Amino acid sequence: MPVDLNALQSLRYAEHGVIATVTLVHTHIDMTMVRELTAVCDFLEDDSPTKVVVFQGTGGQFCAGIDFADFRPDAPMDIHGFNKWEKVCRRVERLDKVTVAVLEGAVIGGGVQLALVTDARIMAQNATLQLNEVHQGFLPGMATFRLAKYVGLGHAKRLIMRCPVVSAQESLQLGLVDVATDDLDRALTQIIDSFGPTHVVAVTLARRLLGESFQFSFEDALGHFLAAQHRAISQTAFLQTVQAGQGDPDSDSGS
Amino acid sequence: MERARILSVGTSHPPDRYTQQDILEMFRVVNPVVRALFAASHIQSRYLVLPQADASGRPAETQGQLLKKHRRWALRLGRQAIDRCLENTGIKPTDIDALCCVTSTGFMLPGLTAMFIKHLGLRTDCHRVDIVGMGCNAGLNALNPVTAWAQCHPGKNALMVCCEINSALYLYDDTVNTGVVNSLFGDGCAAVLLRADPADEPTFAPxxxxxxxxxxxxxxxxxxxxxxxxxxxxxxxxxxxxxxxxxxxxxxxxxxxxxxxxxxxxxxxxxxxxxxxxxxxxxxxxxxxxxxxxxxxxxxxxxxxxxxxxxxxxxxxxxxxxxxxxxxxxxxxxxxxxxxxxxxxxxxxx
Missing domain, CATH: 3.40.47.10 (Thiolase/Chalcone synthase)
Structure with a gap:
């Protein structure tokens, strides 16, 4: 069932130059949002010429977690919707573009999960993060898998099992976000600039290897790195870096 | 046009299983680089048809013995793979209308197809193709024409058999290159049955x-x-x-x-x-x-x-x-x- 990107209900999608913006309109994650986010990923992967994707909220609110209206207390619970959500998070995590989340308001549950699959997160000074699922009797999705890689197992246990509300300053200190600021627009521009020039192959390979860093033995990871590096150095971007470096030995060939 | 379906797959391997360590000991490999290659964990065991080592610790087989080994084990393992492939399909060897054999580990003329028809009771009017010497990729190079044949002959049974007796094709010395090759390959046969038949629609077959x-x-x-x-x-x-x-x-x-x-x-x-x-x-x-x-x-x-x-x-x-x-x-x-x-x-x- 094709989804018209101009007629989304839970999201808005826009492109300005190389930047795509996905605006969450629904404050909570429902199955409409999962379906529409999947359609947006299809478009980003297949047709969009953009290099950066910004995920943001509306009205000073990024995302307040799961919408329980999709559940029926009188029917057997179904895991299928959770799987769909995890699949779309994985799609976002593997996009061949740089992804940035702009966190405002009380960011809860699935909102935090979505933030964790992006490449960079900026946060308003007065915003908060909270994974409150365990206090509600369920699990914070694959944040159980990803969070400890950001903050270490001790902090992850505290954040997931005790569900504290985390301030922007603490989020920054924990490494959950890259910037905590009152000037989100400026921070967003700066962070997008800092990713440039975006060499898609190098970016996606680096992200994948980092994501796998707790998963494999050193020997396996070395094999993966060499395969990835062979691919990276076979790209035009690296060839140009080498040529530039040879043209002027003093130049900063990495920039 | 009705597409051909993969109705069944059967495989086989020699009875003797060797760990990489077994092989280092059998043939008293001393080159530390070669030993390290064998020690890498991505291959733990292989099924092989190995000779005894001679007095110097080397595998001693003449080229003639290697060719005979290929022929003997291709027939033995090929037969097993075909039997397992046809098992539960209701199809007997005499129902096979086209046979394609794939090997790169031994040259023989007449080829494996003629040997299988002689020994396994396939029909003498079975269409034959031998694909020899195309290497590891050959299974798909062969599957392509076998699929095409099946589609051109709706309802007929086409069987492809890959027979690789890699133990019949080795060169043994102390160099790293042969170490790489000798640490990598194993013996095995695989048979796959294809047919283009609308009656197979209820079958769960791709x-x-x-x-x-x-x-x-x-x-x-x-x-x-x-x-x-x-x-x-x-x-x-x-x-x-x-x-x-x-x-x-x-x-x-x-x-x-x-x-x-x-x-x-x-x-x-x-x-x-x-x-x-x-x-x-x-x-x-x-x-x-x-x-x-x-x-x-x-x-x-x-x-x-x-x-x-x-x-x-x-x-x-x-x-x-x-x-x-x-x-x-x-x-x-x-x-x-x-x-x-x-x-x-x-x-x-x-």
Missing amino acids: RVLGFQSHLIPDAWDAMIYRWSDTHGRFGFNLARDVPYVLGAHADIPVHALLDRHKLKVRDVSHWLVHSGGKKVIDAIKYTVGLTAHDVRHTVDVLRTMGNLGSGSFLFSYQRLVAERVVRRGDYAILMTMGPGSTVETALVRW
């Missing part, structure tokens, strides 16, 4: 939708059998970087094949990649964007059996089917890599 090849002429000698006058036999040479070169080209046929069918990589649920070696599997993972889960059977076949040559991908196919995770409508890509250098692909759908 239809073969198409093939795509990609030859890399610049790497034509990167994997090559060379005659050695010193040893009086062929030896296999593998260029150091060829796994990465193959990997770097793997997405070309994949995308061409998927584009032709208006599909994306994400639409493919299952990947059945040739168990060529650890490096080439890694290179394909990081080029095509496959996960460790996508190549779990490829890695498992490599770990437990080594590189089985042309039939390797069918061993992975068997493991996938045994998992019972495939659903009707799922797409799979079959991929083999080998001398040429080449990457061969096929698209199937359940």
Whole structure:
């Protein structure tokens, strides 16, 4: 069932130059949002010429977690919707573009999960993060898998099992976000600039290897790195870096 | 036109299983680089037909003995693979209308097809093709014409058998190159039955939708059998970087094949990649964007059996089917890599 990107209900999608913006309109994650986010990923992967994707909220609110209206207390619970959500998070995590989340308001549950699959997160000074699922009797999705890689197992246990509300300053200190600021627009521009020039192959390979860093033995990871590096150095971007470096030995060939 | 379906797959291997350590001890390998190659954990065991070591610790077989070994074990393992493939299909050897045999590990004339018809009771009017000397990729090079034959002859049974007795093709010395080759390959046969018949629609069997090849002429000698006058036999040479070169080209046929069918990589649920070696599997993972889960059977076949040559991908196919995770409508890509250098692909759908 094709989804018209101009007629989304839970999201808005826009492109300005190389930047795509996905605006969450629904404050909570429902199955409409999962379906529409999947359609947006299809478009980003297949047709969009953009290099950066910004995920943001509306009205000073990024995302307040799961919408329980999709559940029926009188029917057997179904895991299928959770799987769909995890699949779309994985799609976002593997996009061949740089992804940035702009966190405002009380960011809860699935909102935090979505933030964790992006490449960079900026946060308003007065915003908060909270994974409150365990206090509600369920699990914070694959944040159980990803969070400890950001903050270490001790902090992850505290954040997931005790569900504290985390301030922007603490989020920054924990490494959950890259910037905590009152000037989100400026921070967003700066962070997008800092990713440039975006060499898609190098970016996606680096992200994948980092994501796998707790998963494999050193020997396996070395094999993966060499395969990835062979691919990276076979790209035009690296060839140009080498040529530039040879043209002027003093130049900063990495920039 | 009714597409041909893969109705059944059967496999076999020799009875004797060797760990890498077993082989180092049997043949008293001392070269530390070669010992390290064997010690790498991505291959733990292989099924082989090995001779006793001579007084100097070397495997002592003449070229004549190797050719005889190929013939004897190709027949024995081929028979087992065919029996297992036809088991539970209701099809007898006399029902086979076309037979294609694939091997790169021994030359014989008449070929394996004539030997199978003589010894396994296939009909004397069975159509025959022998595909010899195309290497690890040959399973898909053969599956392509076998599929085409089946589609041109609706309702007829076409059988393809990959017979690789890699223990019949080795060159033994103390060099690292032969160490690489001798640590990699295992023996095994795989048979696959195809038929294009609308009556098979209720059967849970994938239809073969198409093939795509990609030859890399610049790497034509990167994997090559060379005659050695010193040893009086062929030896296999593998260029150091060829796994990465193959990997770097793997997405070309994949995308061409998927584009032709208006599909994306994400639409493919299952990947059945040739168990060529650890490096080439890694290179394909990081080029095509496959996960460790996508190549779990490829890695498992490599770990437990080594590189089985042309039939390797069918061993992975068997493991996938045994998992019972495939659903009707799922797409799979079959991929083999080998001398040429080449990457061969096929698209199937359940």
